[in-house]
Amino acid sequence: MPVVTQESGLNTPPANLVPARITHLRLLEAESIHILREVASEFERPVMLYSIGKDSSVMLRLAQKAFFPGPIPFPLLHVDTGFKFHEMIAFRDAMARSVGAKLLVWRNEPAIAAGTNPIVLDTRRCCGLLKTQALLDALRHYKFDAAFGGARRDEEKSRAKERVYSFRDHAGQWDPKNQRPELWNLYNAHVHPGESIRVFPLSNWTEMDVWQYIHAENIPVVDLYFAKERPMYVRGDALLPIEQDFVARPGEKPQMVKSRLRSLGCSPCTGAIRSDAETIPDIIAELISFRSSERANRAIDHDQEGSMEIKKREGYF
Amino acid sequence: MVASTLSEFSIHDFLGQESAKDLLRFSTAGSVDDGKSTLIGRLLYDTQSVYEDQVRSIEGKGTTAPGQIDFALLTDGLRAEREQGITIDVAYRYFSTARRKFIIADTPGHEQYTRNMATGASTADAAVVLIDATKGVLVQSRRHAYIAALLRVQHVLVAVNKMDLAGYDESVFRTIEQDFLSVLAQISADTGTTTEARFVPVSALAGDNIVHGSRAMPWYTGPSLLELLESLPASQEVQAAPFRMPVQRVLRPDHTFRGFAGQIGSGVVRVGDAIVALPSGKSAKVERIVTWDGDLEEAVAPLSVTLVLDRELDISRGDLIASASAPATVANRARAALVWMDQRPLDRSRRYLLKHTSHTVPVFVSSIEHRTRVDTLAHEPAETLDMNSIGVVALHLLRPIAFDRYAENRSTGAFILIDPATNTTVAAGMISAVLDADSGEQDPWGPVTVGEREARWGHRGGVLELAGPKALIDAVERSLFAIGAVTSRMDADGDALRADEDLAALVAALQADSGLLTLLVRTEESGALTAKAEGVEITVEDGDFLRVVSAVHQLLHRAGTLISTEKAHL
Numbered sequence: 001m002p003v004v005t006q007e008s009g010l011n012t013p014p015a016n017l018v019p020a021r022i023t024h025l026r027l028l029e030a031e032s033i034h035i036l037r038e039v040a041s042e043f044e045r046p047v048m049l050y051s052i053g054k055d056s057s058v059m060l061r062l063a064q065k066a067f068f069p070g071p072i073p074f075p076l077l078h079v080d081t082g083f084k085f086h087e088m089i090a091f092r093d094a095m096a097r098s099v100g101a102k103l104l105v106w107r108n109e110p111a112i113a114a115g116t117n118p119i120v121l122d123t124r125r126c127c128g129l130l131k132t133q134a135l136l137d138a139l140r141h142y143k144f145d146a147a148f149g150g151a152r153r154d155e156e157k158s159r160a161k162e163r164v165y166s167f168r169d170h171a172g173q174w175d176p177k178n179q180r181p182e183l184w185n186l187y188n189a190h191v192h193p194g195e196s197i198r199v200f201p202l203s204n205w206t207e208m209d210v211w212q213y214i215h216a217e218n219i220p221v222v223d224l225y226f227a228k229e230r231p232m233y234v235r236g237d238a239l240l241p242i243e244q245d246f247v248a249r250p251g252e253k254p255q256m257v258k259s260r261l262r263s264l265g266c267s268p269c270t271g272a273i274r275s276d277a278e279t280i281p282d283i284i285a286e287l288i289s290f291r292s293s294e295r296a297n298r299a300i301d302h303d304q305e306g307s308m309e310i311k312k313r314e315g316y317f
Numbered sequence: 318m319v320a321s322t323l324s325e326f327s328i329h330d331f332l333g334q335e336s337a338k339d340l341l342r343f344s345t346a347g348s349v350d351d352g353k354s355t356l357i358g359r360l361l362y363d364t365q366s367v368y369e370d371q372v373r374s375i376e377g378k379g380t381t382a383p384g385q386i387d388f389a390l391l392t393d394g395l396r397a398e399r400e401q402g403i404t405i406d407v408a409y410r411y412f413s414t415a416r417r418k419f420i421i422a423d424t425p426g427h428e429q430y431t432r433n434m435a436t437g438a439s440t441a442d443a444a445v446v447l448i449d450a451t452k453g454v455l456v457q458s459r460r461h462a463y464i465a466a467l468l469r470v471q472h473v474l475v476a477v478n479k480m481d482l483a484g485y486d487e488s489v490f491r492t493i494e495q496d497f498l499s500v501l502a503q504i505s506a507d508t509g510t511t512t513e514a515r516f517v518p519v520s521a522l523a524g525d526n527i528v529h530g531s532r533a534m535p536w537y538t539g540p541s542l543l544e545l546l547e548s549l550p551a552s553q554e555v556q557a558a559p560f561r562m563p564v565q566r567v568l569r570p571d572h573t574f575r576g577f578a579g580q581i582g583s584g585v586v587r588v589g590d591a592i593v594a595l596p597s598g599k600s601a602k603v604e605r606i607v608t609w610d611g612d613l614e615e616a617v618a619p620l621s622v623t624l625v626l627d628r629e630l631d632i633s634r635g636d637l638i639a640s641a642s643a644p645a646t647v648a649n650r651a652r653a654a655l656v657w658m659d660q661r662p663l664d665r666s667r668r669y670l671l672k673h674t675s676h677t678v679p680v681f682v683s684s685i686e687h688r689t690r691v692d693t694l695a696h697e698p699a700e701t702l703d704m705n706s707i708g709v710v711a712l713h714l715l716r717p718i719a720f721d722r723y724a725e726n727r728s729t730g731a732f733i734l735i736d737p738a739t740n741t742t743v744a745a746g747m748i749s750a751v752l753d754a755d756s757g758e759q760d761p762w763g764p765v766t767v768g769e770r771e772a773r774w775g776h777r778g779g780v781l782e783l784a785g786p787k788a789l790i791d792a793v794e795r796s797l798f799a800i801g802a803v804t805s806r807m808d809a810d811g812d813a814l815r816a817d818e819d820l821a822a823l824v825a826a827l828q829a830d831s832g833l834l835t836l837l838v839r840t841e842e843s844g845a846l847t848a849k850a851e852g853v854e855i856t857v858e859d860g861d862f863l864r865v866v867s868a869v870h871q872l873l874h875r876a877g878t879l880i881s882t883e884k885a886h887l
Contacts, residue, residue: 024340024418026620033621034580037565038675041634065609066578066621070570153409160408160423179406181432181658183439183745184731185580186672190740204420206411212335281328288331 025213029062032201034185035164036066036148039199040073042189043146046199049135050076050096050103052088053264054221055150055202057095058210061219062201063148064099075102077138077147081130082112083266085243091222106138118268119247130266136172139196146189146197154206165189166198174198208287215280225283227260227275239274243267338413339551344422344437344444344470346461351449352478355387356521357410357423360543363528366412407433416547431460431705432658435745438465439731443472443549445542450483450518454496460691462501466508467654467707467747469727472549473501473514476542480534481520487536490518507694510724517542555618559643560584560592561721561729563674564636568623576607576623577632582674582728584640586624587615591641594632595719600641601626618728635676637719637729645729649717650752652686654709657702659736659743663710664701666775666879668801669743671714673732679715679801680734683772686710702744711752713772715801723747770832774803778829779878781869784839785846789865793848794836796866802834802879809839834878851876 022030039046048063050056063072078092096103108116111129118126139147153160163179165187180188191197202210214221231254233240233247240247241261242254247268259272260283277283345353361367410421422437438444444465448458465473475497483489494516505511517526518537525531526541540548561582568576586592590603605625606613616622624638632638639645657663663682671680688699688708702708723730734744771777783790797804805828809815814824815837825835847856848869853876857868873879 021339022617022620023336024338025336027340030580030619030621034565037578037580037621041566041675067566067568068609068623069574069576069607070568154411160410161406176406180742181436181745182742183436183733184727185440186731186733188672188733188735188740188742190670190735190737192740204409204411206413208413212332215332216336281332284332285328 025209025216028205028209029065029213031185031204032059032062033066035187035199035201036063038187038189039146039148039197040067042187043197045142045144046074046146046148047077047104047139047142047144048072048074048101048148049150050078050092051150051264052078052084052092052095052222053150054210054214054225055152055205057219057221058205058213059148059150059202060095060099060101061217063101072099072101074148075104077104077106077142077144079131079134079138080105080107081134081266082107083117083130083244083268085222085224085241085264085267087222087224088264091220095220104138104142106134106141108134108137117244118266123269132172139172144196145191146199148199148201150202151200152202152205152207152210153200162200162203164200164203166200167191168196168198170194172196208284211280211284211287215284222264224261224264226279227258227277227282229256229258230272231255232257232259232272239272241267241270241272334415338416338418340418340420341443341546341549341551342420342422342441343474343546344424344434344441344465346424346434346437346444346446346457346465351447351452352521353423353447356445356447356476356478356519356527357421358387359521359524359527360421361410361412363524364412364414364543407436414543414547417551419546431464432656432745434461434464435468435656435658438468438470439745441465441468441470442551443474443546444470445474445476445546448475448477448493448497450477450479450489450493453493454500456692458497459500459504459694462497462512462514463504463508463689463691463694464656464707466501466504466510466512467656469510469723469747471513471554473512474542474545475514475516476519476521477516478519478521480518480525481523485518485520485525485531485533487518487534490516490537503694507689515539515545517545555583555727556585558583558618558721558726559645560586560590560638560640561618561645561726562586562622562624562638563676563729564632564634564638565675566634567632574625575629576605576625577638578621578623579638579675580621581616581618583618583726585615585617586622592624592626592638593641593644594630595637595639595645596647596717597631597636598644598647599630601628601630603627635674637674639719645719645721645726646751647717647719648751649714650683651712651714651720651748652709652750652752653712653732653746653748654707654723655682655702655734656707656745657704657743658745659739659741660704661736661739661743662701662703663744666800666874668715668737668775670735670737671712671718671732671746672735673718673720674729676718677735678718681713681715681772681775681801682710683713683775684711709749711772712746713775720748722749724749767832774801774832776802776834776873777878778832778834779850779873779876780825780829780835780837781873781878782837782839782849783846783869785841786843787840789846789862790836790838790840792862792866793846793869796870797834797836800879803832804834804836806836806838809837834873848872850878 067073076096108130116126116129151159163182167180168174231242233252234255239257239259244267260275261270261272277286408423410423412419422441424434424437446458446461448454477490477493501512501514518534519526519542525533528541528543530541562579563582564577564579566578568578586603588603592603593600603624604627606616607623607625637645665682668679668681671678685699686709687696688706689696699708721729730748732746733742736743794806807815815821825837828835845856845858846865850872855872857865
């Protein structure tokens with residue numbers, strides 16, 4: 001019957017006329033998965049720098065998604081300064097086990113044995129030895145030619161100009177004036193032996209995107225992100241977590257403060273904030289009301305004008 | 318950040334609202350000092366996307382009057398920039414409003430950094446072109462509009478800035494509008510794309526028509542720049558194009574599963590769809606669309622998925638899975654527009670690597686059809702393209718690839734060129750046509766021409782006579798082989814042919830006519846290397862291989878056998 005033909009025609013309109021609306025998180029996810037797959041396919045020995053923080057947690061989930069139903073085809077590397085919060089280390093080991101990824105841990109043992117800390121040295125030299133030097137040693141030791149990092153461009157001004165594929169010379173150094181142009185989603189993976197690429201799959205994510213994704217995807221994060229009564233040294237606006245004895249000034253006594261960490265770093269250099277945010281939606285709500293950027297309580301970024309850029313030039317992530 | 322009173326605030330409403338937001342990417346472009354950084358700083362500041370500590374860190378600094386904030390300092394990131402007071406590289410910024418999330422590719426306006434403008438435009442849905450109201454339409458504004466059109470940025474928003482310095486005068490604005498519309502008409506004629514432009518009179522410094530309207534310009538009743546950005550349709554044409562998915566990786570966790578992982582470049586794929594794998598042309602049906610979050614019935618661009626097919630096809634990384642009813646073109650010759658981005662100019666005698674979708678193929682630029690003068694849009698003949706120049710070229714790929722015209726499909730029509738010697742990205746390219754041997758000037762059944770041979774081999778036929786130590790001769794042959802030259806070697810003491818010098822010369826000449834580079838070699842115990850081509854003879858004392866090889870290459874360039882940038886003829 002002609003009527004039936006007409007009806008079936010109406011029931012199957014060309015779907016292309018009604019474009020699917022894709023949310024910004026799905027778009028960011030698709031872009032990051034594309035980057036993870038490109039690197040895993042084009043480099044000989046990639047590695048994922050796993051720093052235990054919220055960005056690393058998102059990056060790890062994206063890696064699980066990118067290669068599903070297969071395993072993550074590269075190891076995770078944690079550069080341990082010896083000053084990480086003990087909750088971080090326990091979380092790290094549990095995560096690596098649960099995703100079935102190989103975890104490598106690298107410490108600059110000679111510097112740690114020599115008692116390197118940010119009070120004796122300044123934070124810049126301490127980071128240089130325990131983070132930058134350790135990272136470069138690890139990359140060299142394992143001959144990694146590509147290393148994923150969870151850095152985002154919205155974190156800090158010098159990061160805004162970082163490429164997704166950030167080229168590093170033999171010494172692991174970054175030359176901001178001589179970056180390769182990066183067009184469309186066509187990444188240039190060509191390096192000479194000894195040179196390497198740092199890859200930032202979360203380049204286009206903001207702090208808000210990261211939290212929303214953690215919420216939407218139920219991604220586990222370290223407990224330190226959630227507000228609890230914790231012992232802190234209180235210095236003006238700054239809250240210093242009690243983890244290392246040498247942080248305390250003579251006569252200084254810790255107080256219990258309901259607080260949380262906004263970003264996870266080394267305990268002597270990471271300030272906590274007063275907070276009542278006990279859940280991810282609480283954290284997101286807090287973020288909206290925040291009037292300071294997330295790295296503001298990181299001592300390391302402030303000790304010198306443009307300090308992040310200087311460290312990156314030297315090989316820092 | 319979204320402005321919101323905390324008392325009324327419900328995080329669950331907020332998260333619901335957020336999940337409905339889409340994403341718009343736009344690039345900004347402007348000439349030196351037309352206030353682009355100030356405009357972006359203002360956009361971030363007025364949408365409450367800047368944190369207080371960031372504002373505090375720049376207060377009292379910069380070049381503005383006391384009490385005012387120098388918004389440019391919010392975006393000028395690198396030390397060198399702060400020292401020079403200019404923006405030198407593409408920077409990405411993020412902000413969001415209640416309606417939409419935005420990614421800004423903030424690109425510098427200096428002529429020497431035009432490559433960055435193209436970089437920013439390559440992923441943009443819209444371009445904001447700035448014009449200084451006190452200066453009118455400058456070459457840089459033309460250049461930016463041209464690159465935006467060339468890279469098919471769909472929407473162009475023209476912000477006529479510094480209206481405060483032009484007395485907020487409507488006639489200034491209208492004159493610039495008319496001037497720029499005629500520029501855009503020229504550009505459309507050149508690029509074959511129509512660019513829809515919207516004009517807004519603004520003052521980034523004073524905040525007029527950036528986020529809010531302007532009391533100073535009652536004659537302008539249109540939307541502010543941000544209102545325009547919020548209302549532009551997000552790029553959806555990518556979903557309307559035929560299905561394309563470049564294979565990034567074959568996933569084979571065990572013998573029961575074989576899936577093809579990739580990001581959908583365009584279109585929609587559904588379970589049961591007929592597809593072809595290109596360039597092989599083998600067909601199959603989609604059996605599953607696999608993701609970590611569960612199988613899908615359909616997936617659209619630009620999602621990243623894994624496809625399982627209903628039969629075993631030999632598909633590997635670099636292949637294109639395409640709609641069977643509208644497959645892509647497979648060819649090894651194409652016409653393309655190039656934006657040259659490297660200090661070393663295009664060298665037609667050299668082999669480059671072309672990265673397109675998920676594969677990399679060696680390529681020669683066989684000819685340059687023209688170079689476009691960006692200031693006048695005039696086409697002029699050219700032997701080469703240097704940094705920041707734009708031209709149309711013919712490409713000869715050493716393997717066929719599956720592609721679409723860039724005008725029809727950004728994802729399968731775009732490529733970059735990589736210099737295999739330095740590993741740097743030297744050009745961005747956009748395919749505009751297939752050039753196959755069966756079309757164009759060539760007679761499909763006629764003789765193979767010298768030009769065709771040149772295009773294939775990347776050099777002309779010729780004879781190179783070499784006499785000297787074997788190690789040096791081997792190094793020269795090796796170096797010619799390395800650049801992709803097709804050589805044929807005849808040794809004086811090894812080949813029976815060489816016993817008859819006349820016969821040897823005849824064979825060499827015949828081979829030269831066929832486009833080959835014949836090496837007539839005489840090895841000697843020691844001493845210098847003598848090389849002769851097209852009647853020019855050079856002698857190089859025994860030194861390091863690099864010096865000897867380079868001298869011989871120069872000789873071949875002088876002789877016209879290797880097509881060099883200094884001496885190339887169409």
